[in-house]
Amino acid sequence: xxxxxxxxxxxxxxxxxxxxxxxxxxxxxxxxxxxxxxxxxxxxxxxxxxxxxxxxxxxxxxxxxxxxxxxxxxxxxxxxxxxxxxxxxxxxxxxxxxxxxxxxxxxxxxxxxxxxxxxxxxxxxxxxxxxxxxxxxxxxxxxxxxxx
Amino acid sequence: xxxxxxxxxxxxxxxxxxxxxxxxxxxxxxxxxxxxxxxxxxxxxxxxxxxxxxxxxxxxxxxxxxxxxxxxxxxxxxxxxxxxxxxxxxxxxxxxxxxxxxxxxxxxxxxxxxxxxxxxxxxxxxxxxxxxxxxxxxxxxxxxxxxxxxxx
Numbered sequence: 001x002x003x004x005x006x007x008x009x010x011x012x013x014x015x016x017x018x019x020x021x022x023x024x025x026x027x028x029x030x031x032x033x034x035x036x037x038x039x040x041x042x043x044x045x046x047x048x049x050x051x052x053x054x055x056x057x058x059x060x061x062x063x064x065x066x067x068x069x070x071x072x073x074x075x076x077x078x079x080x081x082x083x084x085x086x087x088x089x090x091x092x093x094x095x096x097x098x099x100x101x102x103x104x105x106x107x108x109x110x111x112x113x114x115x116x117x118x119x120x121x122x123x124x125x126x127x128x129x130x131x132x133x134x135x136x137x138x139x140x141x142x143x144x145x146x147x148x
Numbered sequence: 149x150x151x152x153x154x155x156x157x158x159x160x161x162x163x164x165x166x167x168x169x170x171x172x173x174x175x176x177x178x179x180x181x182x183x184x185x186x187x188x189x190x191x192x193x194x195x196x197x198x199x200x201x202x203x204x205x206x207x208x209x210x211x212x213x214x215x216x217x218x219x220x221x222x223x224x225x226x227x228x229x230x231x232x233x234x235x236x237x238x239x240x241x242x243x244x245x246x247x248x249x250x251x252x253x254x255x256x257x258x259x260x261x262x263x264x265x266x267x268x269x270x271x272x273x274x275x276x277x278x279x280x281x282x283x284x285x286x287x288x289x290x291x292x293x294x295x296x297x298x299x300x
Contacts, residue, residue, distance in 0.1 A: 022206040024254035024289030028220050031257070112219050112258035114287075120262045121285050126201055127208040133191040134234055 020129045031114040034068040034084040035060075035107070040075050045096045049079035052095075052103045064111060081107060085115025178297055180238050181248060185295040187233035192251050192293055195227040203290045209253065213284035217255050223288065225251045231295065252291040260284050 023029055037053060040046040053071055061069040079095040081103075091113060093106045139146070174180045184190060191204045196211050203209065217223065224246075231238045231249050238244065260282040268277040 020206075022289060024256045025206050025291060028254050028256065028289075030220060109258075114257040114259070116257075116259075118260065118262055118282075121210045121259070122261060122283070125199075125210050126203065127210075128204055128206070130189065130204045130206060133189045133204060133232065 022129075029086070030066045031085050031087070032067055032083055032111055033086055034070065035110060036070045036072055036082040036084070038072045038074045038077065038080045038082070039095075040077055040079065041073060042075065043078075046079040048098060048100050048103060049095045052100050056100070056104065060107065067111070081110065083110035083113070083115070085113070087115045089115045089117070091115065177238075177248060180236070181231075181295050182297045184231060184233045184236050184238060185297055187235065190231060190233045190293045190295065192225075192228055192249065193230035193232075194225045194251060195229060196225065196253075196288075200229060203251070205290055205292045207290045208256070209288045209290060210285050211288065212286070213258060214255070214286045217286070219255050219257055221255045222291075223253045223255065225253060231293070248296050250294040250296075253288040254291065256287045256289050258284065258286050 023031070037049065037057065039049045039053060041050075057069060057071065061067070081093050081095055083091045083093075085091070091110055093110065095103050095106065098106065174183060189204070191202055193200055193202050195201075196209070197214070199211070201209060226246065228244045228249050228251065229240050229242060231240075231244055238248075261284075262282070264281045264283070266279040266281060268279070269275065
């Protein structure tokens, strides 16, 4: 019923006590968790994908033990590779009429990615969550106050 | 009104100024480094692939694609031009030696930017070209800044 008196010190809000994510700062967790290859047994558009699956997929799985590699037969569909990431997003790339080395490049693209949505990376090279080390300049705290 | 304006004393002026008074330069590099290390946070100006960036720990840095590294590799920054904290700065001539400051960066991902569509056209000549382009980038996470010197 009475008026609330403001606290003498600034209250600590619980959101400030959370830690911010910084993957790679101390330890790095690869962001890709699963790769799914979908192919057709008969159609010619999947021919190169079938060659890749017979020759290269096992070595890929051995070289990337953190990734779950799944081969899924989907008949009468175009070939596809799907990458699942830890941020619950997935990237789908069509392998229709791709040569085997092009398939290798697309798979490497999925392995290198973090799953984040593609956005323009031209403007801001440094993304920082820490406060400015040197402090922020304040016009009210200079040695000489500005005289009109 | 006029009396209020005249009231600023030397003490109040000093209290208003946030920057410290100038001190004599420290006698040796190690004492300069210990001064910087004693402050709560430090920054580093480092050059990667020819461009300088102001970096702090935990920053995510986006640079043009580095083809020789793989995701998860740890890189050691070899061109450090400046080390600083809130009140002190150590400037290299032109670089600060690796024995004094060490900063590492982890390769977090290799990505591409947004699709850019470049249209070239010459009027009345029937010349139109459309170029679709995605610039490749590498993203690095900066580790801690390790300043050399005896711990307290």
